[in-house]
Amino acid sequence: MKVLCFAAGFLAFAQAAQAETPVLDVLTYDSFIAEWGPGPAIEKAFEAECGCDLRFTAAGDGAALLARLQLEGAKTAADVVLGLDTNLTAAARKTGLFAAHGQTPAVDLPVTFEDAEFLPYDWGWFAFVHNKDLTAPGDFKALAASDLKIVIQDPRSSTPGLGLLMWIKAAYGADAPAIWEGLADNIVTVTPGWSEAYGMFLEGEADLVLSYTTSPAYHLIAEEDDSKAAAVFTEGNYLQVEVMGKLASSDQPDLADRFLAFMLSDAAQEVLPTTNWMYPAKVPASGLPKGFETLAKPEKSLLMTADEAEAVRATALDEWRAALAR
Amino acid sequence: MARRAGALIAAGLAALTLGPVAVVMMQAGEGMLSSADLAALRFTVVQAALSSLASVACAVPLARALARRRFPGRGLLVTALGAPFLLPVIVAVLGLLAVFGRAGVVNTALRGLGLPEVSIFGLGGVVLAHVFLNMPLATRMILQGWQAVPAERLRLAQSLGFGPRHVWQHIEVPMLRDVLPGTALAVFAICLTSFAVVLILGGGPAATTVELAIYQAVRFEFDLTRAALLALMQVGTCGLAVAVASFFALPAGFGAGLDRSADLPAPDGWRRISDAGVIALATLFLAGPLLAVALRGAPGLLALPVSVWPALAASLLVAVLAAPLAVGAALALALARAQGLGWVGPIAMLPMAGSQLVLGTGLFLLVFPFVSPATVALPVTVLVTAIMALPFAYRILAPQAQVLVTDYGRLAASLGLSGWPALRLLVLPRLRRPLGFALGLTGALAVGDLGVIALFAAEQGATLPLVISRLMGAYRMTQAAGAALLLVIAAFGLFWMCDRWGRGGTEA
Numbered sequence: 001m002k003v004l005c006f007a008a009g010f011l012a013f014a015q016a017a018q019a020e021t022p023v024l025d026v027l028t029y030d031s032f033i034a035e036w037g038p039g040p041a042i043e044k045a046f047e048a049e050c051g052c053d054l055r056f057t058a059a060g061d062g063a064a065l066l067a068r069l070q071l072e073g074a075k076t077a078a079d080v081v082l083g084l085d086t087n088l089t090a091a092a093r094k095t096g097l098f099a100a101h102g103q104t105p106a107v108d109l110p111v112t113f114e115d116a117e118f119l120p121y122d123w124g125w126f127a128f129v130h131n132k133d134l135t136a137p138g139d140f141k142a143l144a145a146s147d148l149k150i151v152i153q154d155p156r157s158s159t160p161g162l163g164l165l166m167w168i169k170a171a172y173g174a175d176a177p178a179i180w181e182g183l184a185d186n187i188v189t190v191t192p193g194w195s196e197a198y199g200m201f202l203e204g205e206a207d208l209v210l211s212y213t214t215s216p217a218y219h220l221i222a223e224e225d226d227s228k229a230a231a232v233f234t235e236g237n238y239l240q241v242e243v244m245g246k247l248a249s250s251d252q253p254d255l256a257d258r259f260l261a262f263m264l265s266d267a268a269q270e271v272l273p274t275t276n277w278m279y280p281a282k283v284p285a286s287g288l289p290k291g292f293e294t295l296a297k298p299e300k301s302l303l304m305t306a307d308e309a310e311a312v313r314a315t316a317l318d319e320w321r322a323a324l325a326r
Numbered sequence: 327m328a329r330r331a332g333a334l335i336a337a338g339l340a341a342l343t344l345g346p347v348a349v350v351m352m353q354a355g356e357g358m359l360s361s362a363d364l365a366a367l368r369f370t371v372v373q374a375a376l377s378s379l380a381s382v383a384c385a386v387p388l389a390r391a392l393a394r395r396r397f398p399g400r401g402l403l404v405t406a407l408g409a410p411f412l413l414p415v416i417v418a419v420l421g422l423l424a425v426f427g428r429a430g431v432v433n434t435a436l437r438g439l440g441l442p443e444v445s446i447f448g449l450g451g452v453v454l455a456h457v458f459l460n461m462p463l464a465t466r467m468i469l470q471g472w473q474a475v476p477a478e479r480l481r482l483a484q485s486l487g488f489g490p491r492h493v494w495q496h497i498e499v500p501m502l503r504d505v506l507p508g509t510a511l512a513v514f515a516i517c518l519t520s521f522a523v524v525l526i527l528g529g530g531p532a533a534t535t536v537e538l539a540i541y542q543a544v545r546f547e548f549d550l551t552r553a554a555l556l557a558l559m560q561v562g563t564c565g566l567a568v569a570v571a572s573f574f575a576l577p578a579g580f581g582a583g584l585d586r587s588a589d590l591p592a593p594d595g596w597r598r599i600s601d602a603g604v605i606a607l608a609t610l611f612l613a614g615p616l617l618a619v620a621l622r623g624a625p626g627l628l629a630l631p632v633s634v635w636p637a638l639a640a641s642l643l644v645a646v647l648a649a650p651l652a653v654g655a656a657l658a659l660a661l662a663r664a665q666g667l668g669w670v671g672p673i674a675m676l677p678m679a680g681s682q683l684v685l686g687t688g689l690f691l692l693v694f695p696f697v698s699p700a701t702v703a704l705p706v707t708v709l710v711t712a713i714m715a716l717p718f719a720y721r722i723l724a725p726q727a728q729v730l731v732t733d734y735g736r737l738a739a740s741l742g743l744s745g746w747p748a749l750r751l752l753v754l755p756r757l758r759r760p761l762g763f764a765l766g767l768t769g770a771l772a773v774g775d776l777g778v779i780a781l782f783a784a785e786q787g788a789t790l791p792l793v794i795s796r797l798m799g800a801y802r803m804t805q806a807a808g809a810a811l812l813l814v815i816a817a818f819g820l821f822w823m824c825d826r827w828g829r830g831g832t833e834a
Contacts, residue, residue, distance in 0.1 A: 036631065066545075075694070205428050325532040
């Protein structure tokens with residue numbers, strides 16, 4: 001009996017101790033929490049200073065993340081959502097699930113970026129990646145006129161695919177359909193996601209693939225292979241800005257605020273370039289990793305605001321489909 | 327007994343496949359279908375029908391050649407027919423591209439000879455890939471039909487002096503009428519919901535399938551009503567195909583035999599040469615991409631990240647739990663159907679036409695209000711995998727369960743043989759071969775299936791396909807290829823063990 005009482009008391013104590021450790025739930029995309037992704041290092045660093053338990057939940061890619069959040073609605077256990085991009089933020093805002101972050105951190109983006117609900121944590125330029133032995137075209141018109149073969153992603157299932165749609169729309173507006181018609185005979189195929197396209201490019205199925213200017217950095221730093229390069233286009237290269245936001249339903253609002261701030265601190269920003277292979281939103285004091293200085297730097301950056309992107313998406317998608325559905 | 331169990335399982339299956347669709351349907355959304363959706367439906371049906379016909383057309387001569395010829399390596403070839411079907415889609419596609427792609431073997435050879443290149447992208451490529459993936463499965467299903475022809479019929483044919491033409495007319499054609507419609511239907515249903523193959527090899531938005539429209543509706547538009555409508559459209563199409571197939575199907579009715587083994591007559595002359603040619607061509611067609619998968623994966627095998635091993639264990643656990651569940655339920659359904667409960671047949675095929683994304687989303691919506699989805703990831707994954715694999719097991723078991731009931735049903739009834747003794751003395755021994763094949767196939771499918779786990783995945787407990795997709799998403803293509811090879815080895819190993827048990831060590 002005594003033992004039982006002791007056990008009950010011990011259990012209650014243990015549970016109380018557990019309850020005292022606050023838990024911060026972060027909903028993010030799949031590749032963030034992989035063992036080679038930024039997740040493990042960030043979890044360790046944040047837990048060391050917050051006295052809390054940081055838990056990641058993964059849900060596919062950025063678009064799947066938003067769908068997941070919409071499925072869960074206000075009942076979600078998540079406190080922070082990390083991994084949407086600016087093409088998705090308008091829809092995310094419309095859910096009404098996000099709270100204002102109220103922070104004004106200094107960031108190093110090539111464009112000014114202000115958003116009451118979402119904070120950027122990393123970014124990259126979309127670009128066509130190719131082998132260095134190829135002389136890459138300088139803009140979309142040159143690409144369309146060439147007989148080079150490209151692989152792109154489907155804007156209906158992939159965020160880079162949607163990025164290319166916005167890129168051409170931002171650069172050419174009403175002339176976008178003509179550009180797509182010109183590109184039609186260059187496109188080998190349209191894949192459901194980024195990885196299929198990139199894999200096909202590496203297997204030699206295409207001369208160029210839609211990816212990021214930072215992609216060659218992976219090959220250079222992780223594989224010591226400097227054979228890849230990214231093409232800078234004179235129209236400008238479109239940006240992907242990855243953002244995070246705090247949920248209004250969070251039971252740990254202060255902790256969520258701390259996490260958002262932590263993500264923009266050096267400790268987190270230093271991890272991102274060589275795990276997520278993107279530029280950090282705020283360059284840490286230690287600078288960018290060696291190798292990033294070799295990357296192509298577009299002079300001009302294109303980015304639609306979240307509302308613009310939301311407004312043109314349906315039209316751009318119809319134009320894309322009409323031009324490519326031969 | 328079998329009828330009651332079958333009816334219960336069928337009802338449960340219908341609830342589990344259609345319930346989530348209903349839940350998704352009830353969510354907010356405009357639910358408007360557009361003309362693009364109808365175009366997608368048209369393309370989906372056309373590619374699925376062509377793929378199904380082409381797969382079956384190639385499978386019949388191959389199955390026939392395998393049924394009547396004996397040669398070294400034949401057993402290995404029959405087992406290896408299970409392999410293409412088990413490949414994760416993107417792995418299979420990269421394997422095919424290594425042979426038929428722009429930088430592939432075929433085009434390199436053509437360039438060397440100064441001939442024009444061929445492009446794999448387009449409807450032709452989609453059909454080619456579907457034939458590569460499904461023709462071997464169809465061959466195995468049809469081969470079972472040949473093997474189930476009682477030896478007595480063959481002896482009778484021999485004593486009547488039947489030539490190859492008469493054997494074809496009186497024995498093989500009736501057998502094919504029994505087996506082919508179901509086989510064609512299974513391939514059609516698989517191709518109907520095929521998504522990544524069609525998109526990658528289709529070459530652009532002209533090759534849009536209903537499954538992609540569902541994807542778009544769920545992920546970018548969050549119009550769940552529309553997603554559910556599209557999923558129902560897919561189920562409806564498959565229902566139509568079931569009706570068409572049952573219109574053509576005709577039970578062979580050979581009668582029972584005494585299980586003496588007799589080889590099919592193996593005619594000499596040009597038939598021998600054509601059989602050899604068919605087997606050689608098929609081997610070349612299937613081995614090329616498989617070899618490419620092995621060669622791509624081998625370097626990565628040595629550099630696998632540690633997270634691969636728990637993922638492999640998780641995948642095997644799912645397989646070991648899901649396969650007996652699927653095969654047991656399929657057996658009950660097949661027996662109930664054979665005992666006259668006709669309506670369970672179409673229901674057994676239902677999950678094949680269902681959209682995985684809609685099923686997963688519906689289950690998520692059902693579970694989420696009560697528990698954290700991550701905590702039930704394993705049971706949900708096992709359940710969904712079993713549901714998804716059930717139609718395959720059913721298709722494999724159904725024809726021979728019918729034969730079993732026709733041949734032995736009255737005898738069993740007159741002896742009062744039912745329940746467990748009937749299962750042990752009659753059903754298991756007589757259906758051992760299809761049961762082993764079905765267990766192996768469903769187990770292997772479970773290992774290789776990404777399925778709905780992505781929606782329920784927690785930080786821990788990722789399955790192997792999920793780890794492969796994470797590796798590919800992080801530039802680690804070599805490691806991904808290695809992990810994919812590991813998956814193929816695991817899935818194929820499981821398949822081989824079960825299939826071998828089914829064949830009882832005998833020549834297939």
